[in-house]
Amino acid sequence: MSKPTKTDKILTGIPEFDLVLRGGLPRARLHLLEGAPGTGKTTIALQFLLKGLRDGKRGLYVTLSETETELRASAASHGWSLDGIGIFELVPLEAQLDRQQSVLYPSEVELGETMRLITERIEAEKPDLVVIDSLSELRLLAQDQLRYRRQILALKQFLQGRHCTTLALDDLTSQTGSMELHSLMHGVVSLEQIERSYGAARRRLRIAKMRGSEYQSGWHDFAITPGNVLIFPSLIADEHKTEFQPTAVSSSLSGLDELMGGGLTRGTTTMLVGPSGVGKSSIALQYVAAAVRRGEYAAYFSFDESFETLALRSTALGIDIEEAVSRGELGWERANPSRLSPGQFVWQVRRQVEDQKARVVVIDSLNSYLSTMPEEKALILQMHELLTYLNNQGVVTILILAQQGIVGDIQNPVDLSFMSDTVVLLRFFEAAGQVRKAISVVKKRTGVHELAIREFRLFPDGMQVGPQLLEFQGVLTGVPSYDGSADPLLRGRSETG
Numbered sequence: 294m295s296k297p298t299k300t301d302k303i304l305t306g307i308p309e310f311d312l313v314l315r316g317g318l319p320r321a322r323l324h325l326l327e328g329a330p331g332t333g334k335t336t337i338a339l340q341f342l343l344k345g346l347r348d349g350k351r352g353l354y355v356t357l358s359e360t361e362t363e364l365r366a367s368a369a370s371h372g373w374s375l376d377g378i379g380i381f382e383l384v385p386l387e388a389q390l391d392r393q394q395s396v397l398y399p400s401e402v403e404l405g406e407t408m409r410l411i412t413e414r415i416e417a418e419k420p421d422l423v424v425i426d427s428l429s430e431l432r433l434l435a436q437d438q439l440r441y442r443r444q445i446l447a448l449k450q451f452l453q454g455r456h457c458t459t460l461a462l463d464d465l466t467s468q469t470g471s472m473e474l475h476s477l478m479h480g481v482v483s484l485e486q487i488e489r490s491y492g493a494a495r496r497r498l499r500i501a502k503m504r505g506s507e508y509q510s511g512w513h514d515f516a517i518t519p520g521n522v523l524i525f526p527s528l529i530a531d532e533h534k535t536e537f538q539p540t541a542v543s544s545s546l547s548g549l550d551e552l553m554g555g556g557l558t559r560g561t562t563t564m565l566v567g568p569s570g571v572g573k574s575s576i577a578l579q580y581v582a583a584a585v586r587r588g589e590y591a592a593y594f595s596f597d598e599s600f601e602t603l604a605l606r607s608t609a610l611g612i613d614i615e616e617a618v619s620r621g622e623l624g625w626e627r628a629n630p631s632r633l634s635p636g637q638f639v640w641q642v643r644r645q646v647e648d649q650k651a652r653v654v655v656i657d658s659l660n661s662y663l664s665t666m667p668e669e670k671a672l673i674l675q676m677h678e679l680l681t682y683l684n685n686q687g688v689v690t691i692l693i694l695a696q697q698g699i700v701g702d703i704q705n706p707v708d709l710s711f712m713s714d715t716v717v718l719l720r721f722f723e724a725a726g727q728v729r730k731a732i733s734v735v736k737k738r739t740g741v742h743e744l745a746i747r748e749f750r751l752f753p754d755g756m757q758v759g760p761q762l763l764e765f766q767g768v769l770t771g772v773p774s775y776d777g778s779a780d781p782l783l784r785g786r787s788e789t790g
Contacts, residue, residue: 300506303422303458306344307337309524313500315507319479321456322504323449325428327463328484333496333517334462335359337484338424339368339375340522341460345422346377353379353420355411357430358464371520381414383407404434408444412451423452423459428474429466438473445477479504485512492631498524514636525636528643530681537687539739542653545583548749548758549576552734554742557715559652561739562680562690564710567719571730573693574598575610575751576717577655580691582612584653585622591653592624592645594638596661600625611755624649630662635675638662642679646686654683658693659709677712684714714738722765724775724782731765732758750783759783 302317311317318324318341326334342352354375356364361382368375408431415423428445435441452459463474475481481501488494496515500508515524541556550556557563557580565573577593584591593614595603603625604615617623624645628638645651656662663672683690694709710716716736722729732749734742745761764777775782 302506304344304348305337306340306342306347307522307524309526310337310522313509313513313524313526314503315509318458318460319503319506320458321453322479323452323459323461323477324480324482325463325474325478326460326482326484327465328498329486330464330466332484332486333515333522334464334484335364335367335426336371336517337522338426338460338462339371339373342375342378342422342424343373350421351379351419352377352422352424353381353415353418354424354426355381355383355414356426357383357407358427373520379414379418379420381411383410404431404440404444407431407434408448411448415452415455415457419455420457423457425459425461427462427464429464432467442473442477445474449477475502478502480506489631495634497634497636514634516634516637523637525634525640527636528639528675528678528682530678530685533682534685535687539687542580542689543583544576544579545586546579546756546758548747548760549579549732549756552732552743552747552758553715553717554734554737554740557689557691558739559689560684560687561714562684562692562712563715563717564692564694564713565717565719566694566696566710568696568721571719571721572732572749572751572756573695573719574603574657575606575756576719576732577657577691577693578603578607578610578612578614579756580653580689581614581623581655582607582610582617584689585617589652590622590624590649591655592626592642592649592651593655593657594626594628594642595657596628596630597658600627609753610751624651628662635672639675639679643682646683646688651688653689653691655691656693658695660695673709676709680712710736715742722775724777729775729782731762748781748783757783 301320302314303320304311304317305314326337328334338354342354345352354364361380364380365375411425431444432441435444461478480503482498483501484496484498486494486496496517497512498515499512500510509526509529511527513524513527515522537559539558539560541558543550543556565576567573581591581593607614614623614625618625626641642654645654659676680690692709692713714737715734718733718735720731722731730749731746733746743761745763746765747761748759750757760781762775762777762781764775766774766776
């Protein structure tokens with residue numbers, strides 16, 4: 294897209310929408326807001342008028358499909374008052390036409406009368422901002438595509454002549470001539486609501502066109518909550534780069550740092566891979582705790598565990614995340630994919646990084662994120678963009694991927710290793726009559742790492758990583774075995790010898 298000349302713009306009342314529009318809607322132009330019933334057109338239009346009211350602009354809402362009572366009730370459900378905004382409810386035209394006449398009026402008479410009433414009201418109130426809800430009613434009255442197009446063109450010229458910034462709503466009840474309507478509009482915003490097989494419907498929008506103005510193309514997720522329209526602009530990682538030093542980050546465990554070749558590097562992504570219960574979350578919590586001790590803010594996004602369960606487990610490791618959260622040193626968010634859109638999750642991560650300055654981010658786990666949203670075909674691409682963004686910000690990102698199975702033939706549900714700079718493999722193994730845990734690094738792009746395998750154990754007072762175990766066989770097959778002596782193995786605090 295070529296760079297346009299600067300255009301005077303009007304804010305929409307939705308900050309993230311203005312971000313997508315690169316500053317708002319071009320002033321004194323006619324814009325189309327289209328979408329099926331229930332996609333949020335009226336709510337966005339009301340936000341537009343309410344923002345104008347706060348900025349001292351006159352607003353007029355012309356409704357052909359809802360009564361004024363219904364419109365005010367809809368606004369009240371969000372806690373909004375429409376006092377100060379003009380509402381023009383067009384009553385059935387039979388009441389406006391000659392009540393004495395018994396013949397049926399042809400459609401061109403009804404359409405012409407409707408347009409006359411609209412233009413007269415605009416002339417009388419002289420608004421700065423206008424919403425017309427909806428064009429579908431005018432299309433039904435016109436019945437003929439040519440007549441409809443001519444009336445919309447005349448309305449556009451009338452509104453521009455009075456310097457009105459106008460949002461025209463269309464519920465797409467008829468697809469006939471929709472592209473012809475696009476050609477008349479200065480800007481077109483399309484809304485969609487996608488039903489999932491389970492969970493909340495996903496809403497999204499895109500700017501189909503915006504003449505003479507730069508905007509962020511593509512689909513953007515959004516949500517409507519009581520009192521708010523929340524838009525989550527799609528992430529473009531290359532637009533967010535920060536200068537940082539790619540220094541090593543310690544886990545505060547010497548054995549673990551030695552295994553990692555000195556620690557994890559800032560601006561890289563590390564994936565912890567292993568079966569359920571092997572200690573992946575505990576390793577991640579170790580880096581979170583070390584960051585908090587250094588005075589750095591960390592963020593933990595959990596798709597699987599509740600805060601209470603994670604807090605209980607972290608306390609057993611000597612890490613009090615409950616206290617860290619209460620002191621504002623750690624951000625913890627429970628992510629529910631059945632209610633959360635991918636764009637909203639990315640936006641929440643960005644807020645932790647950009648607003649709270651998170652230096653360590655944990656996503657636990659990728660399995661839940663991917664498996665609970667199977668309809669989302671671009672999830673892998675979106676996750677790749679998110680990881681690139683985090684790397685550009687100098688964040689240490691830790692991903693947790695659970696493999697299928699506990700012992701024996703363990704399989705990856707999906708191969709995401711290509712997105713990671715460091716891959717850490719965790720396995721169960723049997724030695725000296727006990728099931729134990731092993732950890733190894735199989736990939737590190739940013740430097741050297743140990744090629745050997747170490748044992749690690751979780752004790753009531755913390756984690757311990759043992760010395761290198763050189764007598765392992767078959768670790769990469771998923772069925773590791775240890776043929777060495779018991780001397781190098783870690784012992785419980787009560788063990789002797």
